[in-house]
Amino acid sequence: MKLTIENISKSYGKKQALIGINFEMDNGVYGLLGPNGAGKSSLIRILAGVMEASSGEILINGMNRKKCEREYRSKLGYLPQSLDFYPEFTGQDYLLYIAALKGLKGAAAERKVMELAEQVRLTDDLHRKSVNYSGGMKRRLGIAQSLLNDPEILILDEPTAGLDPYERIKFRNLISLISRDRTVLLSTHIVSDIDSIAKQTVMIKVGKIGKMQTNESFVHAMDGKVWLVMMTVDKLVEYQNNHIISNVLPIGDRMEVRVVTDDKPFPDAVAAVPTLEDAYLYEFHNEEGTL
Amino acid sequence: MKIFQYEMKKLLLNKNRLVLLVVLFLIYILVAWLSSKGQFELSGQEGKQAISEYTSLMSEHTGKLDQEQLAKSQEARDKAIAEHGTGEELSMKINRDPELKFNMRYAQFGQKVNEYWNGPAEQNKADLRGVYPLQEKLTELKASGQTDSFEYKKYSSRLDTELAIGEPVFENAVFWNCFFIRFDGFMVVFLLLLVLTYFISPLFTQEVRTEMDSIVLSTVKGRKEVVTAKLLTAAVSGAVVTAVYLVGSFIGTFIGYSDLSGMNATLRSMDGFESSMLQLSAGGTALLGSLWLIFAAITFSLALAYISSKMKSQSAAFGLGMVILLAGSMSNYFSNGIKELIWPVVDFNFGSLAMFNVIFGQSKIYNLFGMPLSYAMAALVVSLILCAAAILLTYLAQKKRTVV
Numbered sequence: 001m002k003l004t005i006e007n008i009s010k011s012y013g014k015k016q017a018l019i020g021i022n023f024e025m026d027n028g029v030y031g032l033l034g035p036n037g038a039g040k041s042s043l044i045r046i047l048a049g050v051m052e053a054s055s056g057e058i059l060i061n062g063m064n065r066k067k068c069e070r071e072y073r074s075k076l077g078y079l080p081q082s083l084d085f086y087p088e089f090t091g092q093d094y095l096l097y098i099a100a101l102k103g104l105k106g107a108a109a110e111r112k113v114m115e116l117a118e119q120v121r122l123t124d125d126l127h128r129k130s131v132n133y134s135g136g137m138k139r140r141l142g143i144a145q146s147l148l149n150d151p152e153i154l155i156l157d158e159p160t161a162g163l164d165p166y167e168r169i170k171f172r173n174l175i176s177l178i179s180r181d182r183t184v185l186l187s188t189h190i191v192s193d194i195d196s197i198a199k200q201t202v203m204i205k206v207g208k209i210g211k212m213q214t215n216e217s218f219v220h221a222m223d224g225k226v227w228l229v230m231m232t233v234d235k236l237v238e239y240q241n242n243h244i245i246s247n248v249l250p251i252g253d254r255m256e257v258r259v260v261t262d263d264k265p266f267p268d269a270v271a272a273v274p275t276l277e278d279a280y281l282y283e284f285h286n287e288e289g290t291l
Numbered sequence: 292m293k294i295f296q297y298e299m300k301k302l303l304l305n306k307n308r309l310v311l312l313v314v315l316f317l318i319y320i321l322v323a324w325l326s327s328k329g330q331f332e333l334s335g336q337e338g339k340q341a342i343s344e345y346t347s348l349m350s351e352h353t354g355k356l357d358q359e360q361l362a363k364s365q366e367a368r369d370k371a372i373a374e375h376g377t378g379e380e381l382s383m384k385i386n387r388d389p390e391l392k393f394n395m396r397y398a399q400f401g402q403k404v405n406e407y408w409n410g411p412a413e414q415n416k417a418d419l420r421g422v423y424p425l426q427e428k429l430t431e432l433k434a435s436g437q438t439d440s441f442e443y444k445k446y447s448s449r450l451d452t453e454l455a456i457g458e459p460v461f462e463n464a465v466f467w468n469c470f471f472i473r474f475d476g477f478m479v480v481f482l483l484l485l486v487l488t489y490f491i492s493p494l495f496t497q498e499v500r501t502e503m504d505s506i507v508l509s510t511v512k513g514r515k516e517v518v519t520a521k522l523l524t525a526a527v528s529g530a531v532v533t534a535v536y537l538v539g540s541f542i543g544t545f546i547g548y549s550d551l552s553g554m555n556a557t558l559r560s561m562d563g564f565e566s567s568m569l570q571l572s573a574g575g576t577a578l579l580g581s582l583w584l585i586f587a588a589i590t591f592s593l594a595l596a597y598i599s600s601k602m603k604s605q606s607a608a609f610g611l612g613m614v615i616l617l618a619g620s621m622s623n624y625f626s627n628g629i630k631e632l633i634w635p636v637v638d639f640n641f642g643s644l645a646m647f648n649v650i651f652g653q654s655k656i657y658n659l660f661g662m663p664l665s666y667a668m669a670a671l672v673v674s675l676i677l678c679a680a681a682i683l684l685t686y687l688a689q690k691k692r693t694v695v
Contacts, residue, residue, distance in 0.1 A: 012695075048509045049508070050509055051694055073509060073511045076509055080505040080506065080694075082502050083502050089300070098510065100297065102512070103510075103511050105293075
């Protein structure tokens with residue numbers, strides 16, 4: 001399955017939310033990284049077919065999606081950023097309802113629901129009203145519904161919001177496992193969500209995207225730009241106002257500060273091994289209102 | 292089918308809605324009981340005795356008009372009016388005296404028979420009534436060679452129906468008269484259609500409220516099949532709530548009156564149906580009326596489904612539904628001049644379309660390209676058009692729906 005996004009733009013009145021977005025995806029996990037308000041959700045909604053782009057098109061194996069809308073939706077799994085549930089439905093009702101909407105029938109639907117409930121650890125809670133679930137459980141239920149039809153294209157918008165660290169790891173493992181033969185686009189502003197599992201990542205800021213690259217490429221590009229510096233608290237307070245600080249670690253009465261900058265900030269600064277988070281900070285630190 | 296089952300669970304078959312339905316059922320019984328009990332302003336044993344005496348008098352005099360009894364009843368009526376006037380005092384006297392109540396009713400029946408033959412005292416020259424005036428008019432039109440005119444066809448058809456139905460017959464049909472009050476516009480609009488507005492308004496808006504619309508719209512059956520299921524749910528819910536209204540009203544009326552006499556009485560002998568062209572018994576009319584009310588409720592429910600599909604919140608959908616319903620119903624209270632100008636709204640608003648006793652109780656005729664079209668037939672056609680439009684527009688709305 002090859003998904004091509006060609007020159008997608010979206011505007012809300014005078015405000016341009018997306019400007020000429022282009023990238024391509026095949027099987028594997030792809031990360032869409034950007035701060036809140038950057039346009040991630042608009043792009044995700046357009047890809048999920050629940051919002052119309054102002055211009056541009058989406059191609060499925062070279063064919064315009066509008067010409068194979070129904071087929072596309074039959075292959076799609078989607079988890080929106082925010083989601084609530086019907087007050088009358090138990091977790092099982094909810095999953096069976098979505099299964100019916102996805103065209104799953106009878107015993108096959110029930111089997112799939114039980115299988116996914118097991119995977120997201122909701123088996124014991126399936127008969128409870130889903131509105132009474134905790135935030136993490138609701139998110140897991142949302143993840144389960146997105147997988148009901150064994151989607152070839154899986155679009156996840158902030159999927160780990162509300163999950164605890166254990167659930168987050170379980171989720172990453174699940175996505176890694178199922179991504180071998182399908183396309184997964186994972187939109188997030190949490191770098192660690194895609195750090196280890198994304199085949200490639202694209203960063204989006206104020207409606208524009210950068211080049212789709214592997215995480216290694218992003219990290220590699222940061223070689224020589226991440227430094228560890230020891231400084232006092234007073235100095236740090238002054239310094240952090242006009243520098244990118246990716247981490248601060250107290251050591252005795254001083255601070256070990258991780259600085260992201262093009263040039264060596266101090267003569268005694270020590271070069272550090274860069275991470276995707278450093279690349280993210282470097283990419284977005286100049287965006288007004290984004291950091 | 293599965294989607295429909297879950298839509299039903301969301302809209303109607305859940306604990307809250309079923310409890311509400313039971314409460315409504317009890318209210319409907321109570322309202323109908325209180326209404327039928329109001330036949331007499333007497334309570335306890337006195338009230339029961341008055342109803343029994345009244346029923347006996349009604350039963351004893353069933354049949355064609357008895358001129359001797361009519362004279363007695365007219366005399367009793369005139370005496371009562373002379374003593375108590377025509378206002379509140381007379382009403383109180385009637386509601387406490389079963390014999391006077393019977394005499395008033397028999398005198399009224401005599402008036403109905405007279406109108407059957409001679410037409411109403413204030414005859415509408417553009418819409419003649421009564422066998423003799425109709426015969427005279429047809430003779431006149433025939434003489435002037437207008438047998439192909441709309442007017443001739445209309446009166447000819449009306450005369451045939453009048454003669455086929457025949458002269459009104461006096462019947463003891465108090466239960467049915469009480470029950471038919473349940474089909475009155477005010478009752479239907481406030482006790483049924485407003486309730487339906489509340490029930491149906493969340494049909495689509497709950498997807499927006501729960502933000503489930505994103506998921507529903509992204510699924511393979513989220514644009515078409517889900518609409519089919521939701522429209523079916525709206526129609527079934529409309530029918531169920533109406534059935535609850537009808538059954539509750541029937542039981543409440545029966546508790547109040549405990550007598551089903553008059554089931555075979557002709558519709559013409561019922562209050563408010565004096566001009567009806569239907570050749571049906573009271574029982575048959577109650578059945579037809581119930582079916583019509585269910586049909587009208589389904590039409591309104593489908594329109595509400597469309598409104599819900601275009602709104603973002605349940606309160607907005609409920610508000611708009613209520614405004615459309617009440618604005619239409621209020622049009623019936625405008626002056627005649629305004630009513631003539633906006634007659635399609637007056638005759639075919641959702642409140643009017645649900646009023647079985649008006650639609651089938653009147654002899655109103657429309658001129659459809661020179662052909663006479665009865666109000667009932669016109670109401671049926673308009674309702675079907677409204678249903679079809681609501682269905683098509685709802686499919687279209689869901690097809691174009693986006694999430695912002």
